Amino acid sequence: MTNAKPPQFSVSDRIQEALAVTLRGCEELIPQEDWLKKLARSEATRTPLRIKLGLDPTAPDIHIGHTVVLNKLRQLQDLGHTVIFLIGDFTTLIGDPSGRNNTRPPLTREQIEINAETYYRQASMVLDPSRTEIRYNSEWGDTLGSRGMIELASRYTVARMMERNDFHDRFHAGTPISVHEFLYPLMQGYDSVALRSDLELGGTDQKFNLLMGRHLQAEYGQEPQCILTMPLLEGLDGIEKMSKSKGNYIGISEDANTMFAKVLSISDVLMWRWYTLLSFKSEADIAALKADVLAGRNPKEVKVALAKEITTRFHSSAAADAAEQDFINRSKGGVPDEIAEVRLPLDEGGVALGIGALLKATGLAASSGEGNRLIDGGGVRLDSGVVSDKGLKLGAGTYVLQVGKRKFARVTLS
Structure with missing residues (x-):
């Protein structure tokens, strides 16, 4: 986190908050004093700041790791500022080289459009739509033209571009770098010019592009944006x-049910980092929970x-x-309310089906x-009892099969 000099102007309690x-x-706020100035100006003029997040629709869905940045945007929206949710349909055609050790193949326009369809709908589960401006960088990317490019x-200079870690490492390793990859950070930076953003957010791997x-913006005579980098969330492991x-x-x-169970599967240590990055609880509330655990709370x-x-x-x-009740039922060996229903025909003459074949037929194995x-x-459990006989055969009837704690099927053989 950036340490800044004390500001040379009055900072109200609201700005401090x-x-x-x-x-x-x-991870970093660069530069912190400039952000304080922007906040002070916004408060004085009652003009919301413009806060930008760009996402390239490289996949059809987003996971909660992506919501670390979305949560921060929502917190800033709740302070009264405007979020620009920028869908990088133009930059996706180039392909982001960030963190790559080889050239990223660009997606087709069709793939981008398919993926972009779900992005904002999913992001709206976190953001306030009434304070969100949706933009596509093809608006200016397509019209920039060869002269504009x-x-x-x-x-920007080639020497500065080669300071970027992934380009530097690939160059010295003799790994090819395509010229079009230099265009990606330039176009992402130009997005901030087109949108006149005050603050841009991104993961730590995006710092070069944010800068x-x-x-x-300074090159084009605008007040430069501040940048806020957020950590990359560790996964379930x-x-x-x-x-x-x-x-x-x-x-x-x-x-x-799956979401709830997956959160419960993380370690006690990781839980606190997830609280900081994913929860909307205040820092004081989280500190109180930590104190409770230190005092003996489970x-x-x-x-x-x-x-x-x-x-x-x-x-x-x-x-x-x-979902909580479902998890409790599973933990106690109970059967959840909703499980897969499978009907299977027996061979002619009602010949019983072996347990191994049944597990395969139901998709449990x-x-x-x-x-x-x-x-x-x-x-493996059959009607709550542990199965120990691999030669077990089942005739006509209805059975509940369970594999592990979370896989169930109600099977009817007839």
Whole structure:
């Protein structure tokens, strides 16, 4: 977090509060004194500040790791400022090289349009739509033209571009860098010029691009934006950043029961970082919860509260309560209210079906062999009883099959 010199102007209690909200959980605010000046001007003129977030629709869904930045935007909206939710349909055609060790293949226009359809709908689960301005950077990217692009490129040097870590490392490793990749940070920076943004948010991996916006605004005679970088949220494993490719994520469109259970699966240590970055509780309330745990309160109770808050945000309070009860039922070996219903025909003559084949047919195991291994490990239940006989055969009737704590199916054989 940036340490700034004491401001040379009066800072009201309201501005101090706004600064505290801005700094909560952030990595850096650059430069802090400029942000205080912008806040003071906004308060004096009663003019909302313009706060920008750009997202490239490279995938159809977002996960709660993305909401770390969205939460910060919502906190700033609640202070009265305007959020510009920028969909990077033009920059996605270039492909963001941030953090890459090779060239990122650009998406097609069709892929971008498909992915962009769900972005704002999902983001609206966190943002206040009444204080959100939706923009697409193709508005100015498509009209910039070759002359405009050449003029833009003249505003930055190759030497400065090569200071960027990923470009520097790839160059010295002999890994190809396409010229069009230099255009990405330039166009992201130009977005700030087109939108006249006061503050731009992004993950720590976006710092170079965010600073580019500040540089280009000065080049075009505008007051430079401040930048706020937010940390990348660790996923369920508590080690790697949250990512669908790593399987350690919670999608914001996942069902309530799955979302609730996944939050409860994180470690007690990670829970506090998630509270800071994902919860809307005040820092004082979180500190009180920490004190309660140190005094002997079961941390699982505090984790349940976090799971219910997150599940409520993306579903409803009733859904969160139901998810909690479902989790309790599963933990006690009970059967959830809603489970898959499967009907399977027996062979002619009503020949009984083996348990391994049944696990495969219901999708509870990938194969009969895997089903048998699950039985060996004591992970299969039939009507609440543990299955130990791999040779078990089932005739006509209805049964409840369970694998582990969370996989169920009600099977009817006839």
